[in-house]
Amino acid sequence: MVLGFPANCLRALCPCPLPISAHALGAKLMEQTGRPVVPIEATSKSAERTIAFHVSPLRSLAERLTFLSSIRSPDSQTENLDETYRHTITVHGREYQKYSIDNEISFQPVDRDEANRLELQNKVFNKVFDNRLIFPRNCEPQRVLDCGHGAGSWAFQVAENFPECKVIGVDISPHMIPDDDDYDVMENLEFQVDDLNRPFTFPPEDFDLVNSRMMAAGIDGSRWTSYIQDIKRVLKPGGWVQLVEIYFNVQSDNGSLTEKHALRQWSTKLMSSVEGVKDLRVGTRLRDLLLAAGLKEVESTMIPLPLCEWASEPRMRDIGKDNRKITRRLLTAVALYPLTQRLHMPHDEFQQLIDQAQKEAESPSLKTYFPLYVAIGRKPS
Numbered sequence: 184m185v186l187g188f189p190a191n192c193l194r195a196l197c198p199c200p201l202p203i204s205a206h207a208l209g210a211k212l213m214e215q216t217g218r219p220v221v222p223i224e225a226t227s228k229s230a231e232r233t234i235a236f237h238v239s240p241l242r243s244l245a246e247r248l249t250f251l252s253s254i255r256s257p258d259s260q261t262e263n264l265d266e267t268y269r270h271t272i273t274v275h276g277r278e279y280q281k282y283s284i285d286n287e288i289s290f291q292p293v294d295r296d297e298a299n300r301l302e303l304q305n306k307v308f309n310k311v312f313d314n315r316l317i318f319p320r321n322c323e324p325q326r327v328l329d330c331g332h333g334a335g336s337w338a339f340q341v342a343e344n345f346p347e348c349k350v351i352g353v354d355i356s357p358h359m360i361p362d363d364d365d366y367d368v369m370e371n372l373e374f375q376v377d378d379l380n381r382p383f384t385f386p387p388e389d390f391d392l393v394n395s396r397m398m399a400a401g402i403d404g405s406r407w408t409s410y411i412q413d414i415k416r417v418l419k420p421g422g423w424v425q426l427v428e429i430y431f432n433v434q435s436d437n438g439s440l441t442e443k444h445a446l447r448q449w450s451t452k453l454m455s456s457v458e459g460v461k462d463l464r465v466g467t468r469l470r471d472l473l474l475a476a477g478l479k480e481v482e483s484t485m486i487p488l489p490l491c492e493w494a495s496e497p498r499m500r501d502i503g504k505d506n507r508k509i510t511r512r513l514l515t516a517v518a519l520y521p522l523t524q525r526l527h528m529p530h531d532e533f534q535q536l537i538d539q540a541q542k543e544a545e546s547p548s549l550k551t552y553f554p555l556y557v558a559i560g561r562k563p564s
């Protein structure tokens with residue numbers, strides 16, 4: 184397995200004058216560790232910012248993270264990996280990546296609770312998509328990029344189901360990857376740390392498939408056009424992109440949900456808390472973004488994701504039942520930092536809003552759902 188870290192952090196490990204090559208960094212790591220270190224993705228393009236290193240043999244991911252982050256900077260002015268990407272802050276009992284908060288990248292927690300929520304959400308997505316991980320029917324990928332891997336569930340499943348395929352997950356936060364031997368033995372799965380709001384460092388025409396799921400809260404609102412262009416650029420001709428986004432504007436089709444409901448207030452406040460920074464409505468324009476980028480064979484759909492088991496149709500009822508548990512946690516996880524820290528809502532007021540919103544989400548008569556948008560597109564050959 185491979186861990187990637189932004190080159191500017193790796194530079195901090197080495198007293199050599201900048202710029203430093205990936206190979207020199209690798210050699211320095213090897214010297215300090217006594218373990219084989221192989222730079223990968225070390226083209227001059229990727230060396231500008233993100234360099235991944237294959238460090239072996241190490242027993243576990245946790246050991247590797249601890250190991251890499253324990254190397255001290257020779258330059259006391261420069262922060263080491265710990266300080267920059269691993270440092271977390273606690274807000275009302277939840278842990279956030281400090282780097283993300285400081286740089287307005289993501290306002291979502293990165294703790295075990297959130298990783299667990301994402302794993303459960305992945306199970307719901309598996310049901311919603313009938314266990315199809317890759318949506319285009321004629322896609323047999325050799326190289327896959329997962330943008331914002333989170334707890335790594337989707338990337339892991341793809342790597343497991345397609346053993347010949349190399350899967351690379353990129354995330355600003357390394358915190359939620361499980362410390363799990365299953366992940367560690369998978370030679371075809373790599374995780375890298377990078378900010379996807381910045382131009383991709385992968386070479387052009389590198390991937391057969393790029394997956395981007397639930398990234399609305401992390402990709403800057405003004406970045407989406409260039410984000411899709413970057414995805415297109417790193418796709419091989421004929422390669423596919425698949426996008427999945429929940430629109431966190433709670434809906435009901437029976438007219439019973441009004442602006443007075445806590446669920447509606449939750450949605451409205453969440454949107455306004457990141458106004459001008461993130462586009463939480465981006466799900467509604469995935470199709471337009473793909474078409475505008477010149478992708479072909481574009482298809483899109485909206486699937487209502489029931490917040491509880493109100494549907495009469497057994498399959499949707501089952502999905503709603505599973506989603507009920509996740510919704511309880513999602514309402515807090517997604518909104519805690521934005522509402523209390525960005526909108527300065529007192530915590531007890533926040534808690535009252537969440538308590539009421541949870542009750543409403545669990546009320547079958549309201550028949551609430553989140554619109555789940557899915558879109559695919561293909562790079563012309």
Ligand SMILES: C[S@@+](CC[C@H](N)C(=O)[O-])C[C@H]1O[C@@H](n2cnc3c(N)ncnc32)[C@H](O)[C@@H]1O
Binds near residue numbers: 301380
């Ligand atoms: C809601 S989670 C979704 C995780 C995963 N895609 C899934 O569907 O389970 C969003 C993930 O994207 C990451 N993220 C958000 N903004 C990012 C950015 N600008 N660059 C890299 N990762 C980002 C977060 O750290 C988080 O792990």
